[in-house]
Amino acid sequence: MKKVLIVDDSLSVARQLEKIISESSDFTSVGHAKNGAEAIKMNHSENPDIICMDMNMPGMDGLTALRTLSVMDKDVKVVMVTSLGGVGDKFTEALKLGAKNVISKPFESDTVLRILREL
Amino acid sequence: MAVKFFGQYLVEQGIVASQALLNAIHIQEKNNLKLGELAVTMGLITPADIERVHTIQASRDIKLGDLLVEMKLLSLDQLNDVLTRQKNTHLYIGEALVMVGALTGDQLKSHLEAFSADQAKYLSNDVELPITSPNSAIWEMTADLTYKMVTRLLGLQFKTGLCVAVTTIPANFMLAAIDFIGDVEGRYLILVSEELQKTIARAILSEESVDHEPVEVLDDTVMEFVNVVCGNVVAKASQMGVIMNIKPPVAIRPPAGGLPIAEGWIALSFPLHISNGDTMELILQIRE
DSSP: OEEEEEEOSOHHHHHHHHHHHHTOTTEEEEEEESSHHHHHHHHHHHOOSEEEEOSOOSSSOHHHHHHHHHHHOSSOEEEEEETTTTOHHHHHHHHHTTOSEEEESSOOHHHHHHHHHHO | OOOOOHHHHHHHTTSSOHHHHHHHHHHHHHHSOOHHHHHHHTTSSOHHHHHHHHHHHTTSOOOHHHHHHHTTSSOHHHHHHHHHHHHHTOOOHHHHHHHTTSSOHHHHHHHHHHHHHHHGGGTOOOOOOSSOOTTHHHHHHHHHHHHHHHHHTTOOOEEEOOOEEESEEOOOSEEEEEEEEESSOEEEEEEEOHHHHHHHHHHHHTOSOOTTSOHHHHHHHHHHHHHHHHHHHHHHHHHTTOOEEEOOOEEEOOOTTOEEOOTTEEEEEEEEEETTSOEEEEEEEEEO
């Protein structure tokens, strides 16, 4: 079972993603970080296989955290989950920084699970 | 369900690998030169000219081409030649994906058709502002996209009321707001009643009852709705050639007398009369 860390300042998005993950036997949620800095700390303490991370967060944003995570941890797979996914520059920057995929909000549970399984 | 561009659609659907898309974007970046770069390649101006023009452009709201003509570095005919060549040699992402072997020509055609069908729901725009604004098209698109998301994401039926300019943001149970920054600045606000907040929370959390949810979760669902709409507005604006970004959303409890609009700003109110008798209000605060 793969461990997933959710990173989003929104409580409701964290709830949505935790619900989707808990309904699959392939994944388990190891926690919820509310910004990029917390994500980096929790990546160290929880050692997740996958991180689902928002871009637009107060404090350290998702792309800044992704830049750090890509250097610090070559094994963790990061998927951005963001309302800004349809912005070409943001999407391309995320892929260039090492994100495995970018899921646009609003998302459907089938899309999230398919993309996580493909990692 | 969101506003997307073709490359993102292909990767999200698992049709094209992210590395193949990056390879295609790399080819695009090498091929699709910016106006100044192309003018240099055509031998019409020098890199030093471009550097000088960019320095001047930083303090003026003027397009590069217009400035090159104004500074007599290009004639109008030369500018048109550069623009024509830029248009004729533009490489689209689909063509680049065929070049890197990620898609065949036939696959490109069929996926483009599927993509167009997926995005068709975001194409129409029936909103017209009661004022003239240099960025009317962006604000009209913002209101239109809000209507579409209220239907698709919240599942609410509604009728739109008359859009009017207001001098105060009226009092209501709560509002969620996001600031737009970049080429176009403004503030996006959604005002809701206590009951409507619960309706939004039920839709966002996919729960039948939210009666026992804490206030911060209920507030967060309205903020997240605003975040989703505004993120998609930024995506749509980028397709219109306008670079915008958003700040994180905030929740506000407006005082009984409402919130005044700061000097130099106009606020436009778009009421949405929900079928259960409640009213949601979208307010766009834009620079005068």
